[in-house]
Amino acid sequence: MALPALDLLADRGFALTLVGRPWAKDLLSAYPWPVVSFANSRIQALRSIGVDQGLLLTNSFGSAFEFRLAGISSIGYARDGRSWLLGKAVAVNATMHMVEYYYELASALAGTSSDVPRDLRLRTGEPAQLRARHLLATHAVGAPYVVLCPVAIGFHRGKMKAWDGFERLNRELLAAGRQVVAMPGPNETATVRNALPGAIVLPESDVGTFAAVLAGACLVVANDSGAGHLAAAVGARLISVFGVTEPEKTRPWSTRATLIGSGDGWPPYAGVRSAVDTALSS
Secondary structure (H helix, E strand, C coil), X not given: CCHHHHHHHHHXXXXXXXXXXXXXXXXXXXXXXXXXXXCCCXXXXXXXXCCCEEECCCCCHHHHHHHHHCCCEEEEECCCCCHHHCCEEECCCCCCCHHHHXXXXXXXXXXXXXXXXXXXXXXXXXXXXXXXXXXXXXCCCCCCCEEEECCCCCEECCEECCCCCHHHHHHHHHHCCCCEEECCCCCCHHHHHHHCCCCEECCCCCHHHHHHHHHCCCEXXXXXXXXXXXXXXXXXXXXXXECCCCHHHHCCCCCCEEXXXXXXXXXXXXXXXXXXXXXXXX
8 A cells, every 4th residue: 555655756766675574575576676674683674775764654663763773864654652763753644544644654755745546556577477377377267267365364443354255255156157266375275265165276375476366357355454455456356345444544545446344344245246246247
């Protein structure tokens, strides 16, 4: 969801070096931006980048403290009591969607103002596309295929974030002759196989390959999860099922996404199935 913010800065002439989790390097492999993953010493890693200005998309006190110790003047939101650590603290607008939240912060750094793009347009590199094609061919998957993403890790306000209708939807799609594909994340294979009996469960791979698999699907059905946001980012046709989280802040940022449900409760199964049928028939 930070892609529009990063694109804005790149378009304004900023030379970007990204600092984040190891999977970010795979996710952004089609971009020219170096990606630094923290190893043993976070402060040492930050110092090794050789920059004097930083943009903190995170909200934590710890990230601001680390940048300060590394000698990097950073701009970020005034949250978690960290304003005194920042070179510039930006007032928080808690009503924004996360895409807008990041974009406004980048705009404050760039000294510009413009409308937020309505789609994310994540690029997938040729190597990731080749890996995805090989993986699908190895498992005899051809177009068109539907990707189901039944896993959503953790709880939100004490409630599970995963919709319980995936097993039924998978069964009915298979009975209708559809190819149903799933691609588990790390340590999710057993959970996905149990949730989607009879589906083609691809082996775990890197996030770039997963993005390419999603981009080739005729439809993706997902919870409010990383998989759903990745599908939206690559422009896949998406049914996003909400039940406990707030779509006002975390809905998929895509004009090709259909949102079913709300933060107040899961939608009836018939509503999701109707949205799926409409998407597959159009």
